[in-house]
Amino acid sequence: MMDLLSKDKAVAKLSLKNPIHFLALGFGSGLAAKAPGTFGTIAAIPVFLLMAPLSLPWYIGLTIFSVLIGFYICDKAAKDMGVHDHGAIVWDEIAGLLITMIAAPAGWQWLLAGFILFRFFDILKPWPIRWLDAKVHGGFGIMIDDVLAGIFSLICLQVAAYYLI
Template sequence: MTKAQFNLKKWHQFLALGFGSGLAAKAPGTFGTLAAVPLVILLLLLGNNYLLLFAVSGSLLGIYVCGKTAHDIGEHDHRAIVWDEVVGYAITMLWAPLHWQTILLGFVLFRLFDIVKPWPISVLDRHVHGGLGIMLDDIAAGVAACLTLQLLLPFLALG
């Protein structure tokens, strides 16, 4: 297999690669999620509506940028394509209070659902292709992590 050739000067590849974080030699999905943390914190500081707007628009934009980048390099869902992790983490943090515990727990929950891919996330990952397929399993992982985080909030000492 040849090494994929990315060009961060192309705006769609810059976004698809999570501002370059997807080029990490190991665990690019984790680095993509880490790149999302400051963005999510900023959006939570502005208000949850901004995070929701980003999650929706980022999902729609992601279908294009991830699909176009995959097409450019000739490989579906290359591990360096991590915009889906950025959006998935944003979805995870919807309606969560801004606190170091929620930031950390949301991170761990999202990575867990993204890596393990329980049903129905695994079905989406296997059967939906193109830009939509790249995005959809991480959107589902973000929704699952968001719901789990919301269920765990009463048990956190956020005071």
Template sequence: MHNPVHFLAFGFGSGLAPKAPGTFGTLAAIPLWYLLAQLPLWGYLLGTLAVIAVGPWLCGRTSRDMGVHDHGGIVWDEFAGFLITMIAVPISWLGLVLGFVLFRFFDVLKPWPIGWLDRRVHGGTGIMLDDLVAGVYAALVLQVALAWLG
């Protein structure tokens, strides 16, 4: 964790959790979501795009340095996927909990094409891509759920 690239890829250390590092990585993304959610939508989107843009490089470099493709501790992809899930979600406990659960659901189960992408796209882009699509799936379901509930 002395390398700043690895520190970021490991979600500020959250990916070092001995069990469920993806879940802990998603939990660690909540403060970033909360900060970005204070901004106007365009600011939130710019922040999310920045996280996505550096992700393939961060994840790819860390993966190469470790000699392991998509090491479970690399959770920057969870940060990006969760931020996608939470686009335009008002700050509330309901939105946060539903978004968290939905993102983890799609990230863990990997319905088509998420699992297909996970198996076929390699490198930093591959590490990121399945979580980005999981984030889109979760965002769609979350927006429908919040509209229905609210």
């Protein structure tokens, strides 16, 4: 990981000792040399598992908080790097998976399904996700495509749960 910190000039401007950078980099998962978004989503799994036992209002409240604070976290990290939406910034993936898993049925199968759905929508970026990703900038722009991918994934997961349970 430290090797990537020194190789990428934009990432080298960040420090894992800085709490904003640490969160923006998904606890360091965004420093993965390949597929940092996938690793950022993997880093969201323990966060989800910590939040899963909470009541639905608390879970939703913390998820909304992760999105709102994400606007700042992603914006600050992008400005510090001098690059808009650098791949190493993965807080948006963490918030996106948390959105996906709102009111999801318990079980590893549902977590896996949510993970796959979120990665599908985040990578494929169907309209309007792709349009937002291209047109909206700053911390809001970094977050909004993953928020929408999370909402699309949430809907698909809830429809699947409705018909399968």
